[in-house]
Amino acid sequence: WPVVSLKSRIERATGLRVVMDNVANACALSEVWFGDSTGARDFVVVAISEGIGTGVFVNGAIARGQRGMAGEFGHVQMREGGPLCNCGNHGCWETLASSRAAVRIYQEISGQSRPISFSQLLKLAREQNQAAEQTLARVALELGRGMGMIAAALAPSEIIVVGEITRVWDRVGSVAETAMRQNALAKTTPIRTAV
Secondary structure (H helix, E strand, O other): OOOHHHOOOOOOHHOOOOOOOHHHHHHHHHHHHHOOOOOOOOOEEEOOOOOEEEEEOOOOEEEOOOOOOOHHHOOOOOOOOEEOOOOOOOOEOOOHHHHHHHHHHHHHHHHOOOOHHHHHHHHHOOOOOHHHHHHHHHHHHHHHHHHHHHHHOOOOEEEEEEEHHHHHHHHHHHHHHHHHHOHHHOOOEEEEOOO
């Protein structure tokens, strides 16, 4: 839906002023208002879905940056010559660790060309499908490497992971955390999933 159209429709329907934001920033604000980050002044929300978004909460406010582009860590190149990203670059973090990346990796590992959803992939992993488990391990590794970059760059008090992948965090969280801790500047940054 076009954001401007949606914004004006909600305003007309409710009679209230409406502010639209991206999912990662909205999740960061949700953590401030309703989550376990009460009183935290510096944290990062990593929202994993079709892409990867990050909501950066610093000094008690959402970091916006020029043209609202702060926190686009999903478009930082992590692998030279990697898969083509929607932004036009190759090897961006989201091409390696998003839900869309996981589905692509599963198809590569399994040799299946039949499309599946990320939810189906998670179900296969819970059923101990070997290709699905290998896929999630690879995604978790890349997720952890990216979070290591964030921890080193921003030194947040914590990193909070949101998205469907949290449904299998008991399987992938330790892999992601181990990969993150490989970065010398990310050894003490706590990681948790949203409540």
